[in-house]
Amino acid sequence: MPHDNIRPSARFNDEDSNTSPNPGFDSVLDARLSRRGLLRGSAALGGAAALGGCATMAGPAAPVSALGFAPVARTLADQVTVPAGYTARVIYALGDPLTAATPAFSNDGTDVDYGNRAGDHHDGIEWFGMDAAGQPSDSFASRGLLAMNHEATTDEKLSSFFIHANGGTASLPRPAAEIDKELMIHGISVVEVQTDGKAWATKPGSAFNRRITTMTPVAIHGPARGSEHLMTKYSPDGTQARGTLNNCGTGRTPWGTFISGEENWFGYFFRDAKDDDARKKDKQVQALNRYGRKAGAASRHGWESGGTADTYARWNNSAVGTSAKDDFRNEMNTFGYIVEIDPYDKSQALRKRTALGRLGHENATFARAVAGQPVVAYMGDDARGEYIYKFVSTAKWDPADARPANRLAAGDKYLDKGTLYVARFKADGSGEWLELSMNNPVIAGSSYFVFRNEADIAVFTRLAADAVGATKMDRPEWGGVNPKNGEVYITLTNNSARTPATTDAANPRAYVDMKGSKEQKGNVNGHIVRLAEKQPADAAFLWDIYLFAAQADADKTTVNLSNLSDGNDLSSPDGLVFSQATGVCWIQTDDGAYTDTTNCMLLAALPGQRGDGASRTLSYGDKKVTTHVGRPQTAATLKRFLVGPKGAEITGITETPDGRAIFVNIQHAGENTKMSDVNDPSKYESQWPSNAGYGAGKRPRSATIVITKNDGGVIGT
Numbered sequence: 001m002p003h004d005n006i007r008p009s010a011r012f013n014d015e016d017s018n019t020s021p022n023p024g025f026d027s028v029l030d031a032r033l034s035r036r037g038l039l040r041g042s043a044a045l046g047g048a049a050a051l052g053g054c055a056t057m058a059g060p061a062a063p064v065s066a067l068g069f070a071p072v073a074r075t076l077a078d079q080v081t082v083p084a085g086y087t088a089r090v091i092y093a094l095g096d097p098l099t100a101a102t103p104a105f106s107n108d109g110t111d112v113d114y115g116n117r118a119g120d121h122h123d124g125i126e127w128f129g130m131d132a133a134g135q136p137s138d139s140f141a142s143r144g145l146l147a148m149n150h151e152a153t154t155d156e157k158l159s160s161f162f163i164h165a166n167g168g169t170a171s172l173p174r175p176a177a178e179i180d181k182e183l184m185i186h187g188i189s190v191v192e193v194q195t196d197g198k199a200w201a202t203k204p205g206s207a208f209n210r211r212i213t214t215m216t217p218v219a220i221h222g223p224a225r226g227s228e229h230l231m232t233k234y235s236p237d238g239t240q241a242r243g244t245l246n247n248c249g250t251g252r253t254p255w256g257t258f259i260s261g262e263e264n265w266f267g268y269f270f271r272d273a274k275d276d277d278a279r280k281k282d283k284q285v286q287a288l289n290r291y292g293r294k295a296g297a298a299s300r301h302g303w304e305s306g307g308t309a310d311t312y313a314r315w316n317n318s319a320v321g322t323s324a325k326d327d328f329r330n331e332m333n334t335f336g337y338i339v340e341i342d343p344y345d346k347s348q349a350l351r352k353r354t355a356l357g358r359l360g361h362e363n364a365t366f367a368r369a370v371a372g373q374p375v376v377a378y379m380g381d382d383a384r385g386e387y388i389y390k391f392v393s394t395a396k397w398d399p400a401d402a403r404p405a406n407r408l409a410a411g412d413k414y415l416d417k418g419t420l421y422v423a424r425f426k427a428d429g430s431g432e433w434l435e436l437s438m439n440n441p442v443i444a445g446s447s448y449f450v451f452r453n454e455a456d457i458a459v460f461t462r463l464a465a466d467a468v469g470a471t472k473m474d475r476p477e478w479g480g481v482n483p484k485n486g487e488v489y490i491t492l493t494n495n496s497a498r499t500p501a502t503t504d505a506a507n508p509r510a511y512v513d514m515k516g517s518k519e520q521k522g523n524v525n526g527h528i529v530r531l532a533e534k535q536p537a538d539a540a541f542l543w544d545i546y547l548f549a550a551q552a553d554a555d556k557t558t559v560n561l562s563n564l565s566d567g568n569d570l571s572s573p574d575g576l577v578f579s580q581a582t583g584v585c586w587i588q589t590d591d592g593a594y595t596d597t598t599n600c601m602l603l604a605a606l607p608g609q610r611g612d613g614a615s616r617t618l619s620y621g622d623k624k625v626t627t628h629v630g631r632p633q634t635a636a637t638l639k640r641f642l643v644g645p646k647g648a649e650i651t652g653i654t655e656t657p658d659g660r661a662i663f664v665n666i667q668h669a670g671e672n673t674k675m676s677d678v679n680d681p682s683k684y685e686s687q688w689p690s691n692a693g694y695g696a697g698k699r700p701r702s703a704t705i706v707i708t709k710n711d712g713g714v715i716g717t
Contacts, residue, residue, distance in 0.1 A: 090689045091193065108699070120153040120702055122651075130208075148189055149247035164181070183243075189209075220240065225239055238330075244350065255401050264382075314331045353415040354455075359381040376392050384495050385473070386475070387422045436457050478576040506529060513554070530610050532610040572600075574589055575590075586604060601650060605633075606638075615627065647672050661715070
């Protein structure tokens with residue numbers, strides 16, 4: 001069941017299937033790691049005006065040395081609030097047409113054809129510039145493509161009720177027509193945007209516009225391609241799959257493609273109560289349990305109940321045929337990967353990059369590519385007690401690949417072969433990247449789970465990380481690399497299961513917080529960990545905790561360890577993106593703990609570097625935990641820039657190359673509305689963005705906004 005500090009939309013993140021003893025046997029592993037050499041080194045909104053043909057080259061923005069805006073106050077208003085001197089406009093919301101022939105969105109539950117409309121729950125987002133001739137450009141700042149994830153949908157009792165006329169069907173079996181809609185509002189979209197120098201807007205008839213859904217053909221790449229664990233009725237040879245699902249964070253590769261992370265895919269699958277018996281001694285039973293699908297587990301939407309067609313049967317993860325080639329027992333194994341697309345070229349199928357592991361991916365963030373060195377990506381697994389990962393490519397970076405003739409072929413080169421690592425944090429502020437490969441004798445000889453080849457590791461990555469003794473973290477979410485010094489920041493959004501007994505140096509807080517009369521326990525507000533490496537491919541790192549999220553009035557000796565104040569306190573950091581133009585670190589929240597005081601928010605930060613603070617010791621009875629804390633925050637180094645509408649998560653941010661426009665996603669406004677009130681706008685938790693003058697109807701919609709400075713200047717300065 002969800003805990004008090006877990007938002008309804010995030011309840012699948014509250015899954016906790018990691019019953020391994022990690023990191024409780026650190027001292028044992030220290031000896032094993034040393035002996036066996038396991039480390040392989042290495043504010044109102046309105047619609048935008050129609051566009052003209054203005055095309056602007058981006059001048060380089062100077063790094064920001066001071067945040068030049070007054071912080072936005074905490075608020076529960078049903079609007080987007082930005083600082084004085086800034087304007088925010090909605091440009092792309094759920095249901096908006098992507099083709100000239102698609103009708104305008106009525107927003108009353110009667111709309112169809114979501115394969116040609118914006119999907120729901122806008123999440124991670126990336127900018128891909130284009131020049132006046134429609135060619136990729138890293139410098140043009142007035143025309144480009146926005147590629148973004150559509151993570152999920154606002155639901156209650158199975159139904160994605162806001163997209164159905166009367167709220168949909170809340171019992172099984174569900175009508176196929178409702179399921180068909182829901183299958184299409186998940187995935188990814190690419191939409192062209194342009195400004196005339198006055199306002200930004202989308203271009204509905206653009207040839208670049210694209211939707212990717214749960215039904216889109218997919219090519220499997222990397223070590224799991226052809227694995228017996230990916231063989232299904234749809235693809236008996238295990239090389240193909242359909243769709244992408246529950247996409248959360250994003251990234252941009254050094255060769256100019258879009259990376260999307262599949263996160264809470266496990267909740268969409270049904271398993272029969274007797275499925276363990278049907279599988280007999282199949283080791284996948286252990287893996288299914290580890291990935292959150294125990295026998296008898298109900299699915300999030302009941303898509304498997306829509307009929308006998310494969311469209312619906314694929315969501316039944318039970319072994320019902322004579323072999324895996326006769327059913328969809330392995331269908332769930334085709335999800336949980338980093339997905340790559342070329343946003344400029346929709347003729348090429350998306351690829352699932354299995355070498356980067358199968359887990360609850362947030363985003364993938366890349367270290368700066370250096371000639372002759374491997375390409376390195378960092379990733380988090382967003383569930384309680386999961387891990388932080390790093391991928392190091394086999395191929396060394398060739399600067400010519402920054403503008404390759406075939407961008408996805410470059411992805412094949414750098415992402416299909418490499419080594420995956422998982423992080424182990426030590427109490428002294430150091431850490432180790434543990435190799436997840438058959439070269440590691442702990443994995444090759446594991447009695448915890450039998451790994452026979454690299455494909456097994458790619459598909460059952462969580463079990464490999466368990467086996468080597470990685471450190472359980474408090475829901476690792478987005479990662480970002482500081483362009484100034486290459487340090488890596490990972491948000492740890494919260495953990496309602498963290499107790500004083502399980503605290504450690506990297507996850508040191510377990511406390512009680514009151515939300516009204518309700519007790520919230522654990523690491524209620526979350527924190528952000530920071531890693532420093534001499535070289536990105538190194539096996540060792542140093543770490544500290546850059547920021548402890550907390551309420552301003554919380555105890556500064558046990559909870560508010562970062563000295564947060566009214567202008568910068570926050571809870572549940574989630575999205576984290578560094579501006580390449582200014583160096584500002586943008587932090588976004590997805591919170592349920594502080595929402596009696598403020599809606600979710602976006603903050604701007606000027607971080608220092610690892611080690612700029614001091615050690616602190618927290619006491620839990622006889623237990624003492626010493627951690628490493630970054631410098632205290634001030635009004636100059638961290639400010640609240642935006643507060644969103646009611647019920648919304650603030651997630652996904654990208655910018656134009658000149659830093660003069662940022663695009664931010666507002667997800668699931670009004671998510672606490674009851675399904676029974678779907679046709680009574682007066683009872684909606686939120687009516688955004690219609691109450692800001694955007695679009696028809698009053699049902700709340702996830703949407704992308706663009707923020708500009710009224711004087712035309714660089715954002716944040």
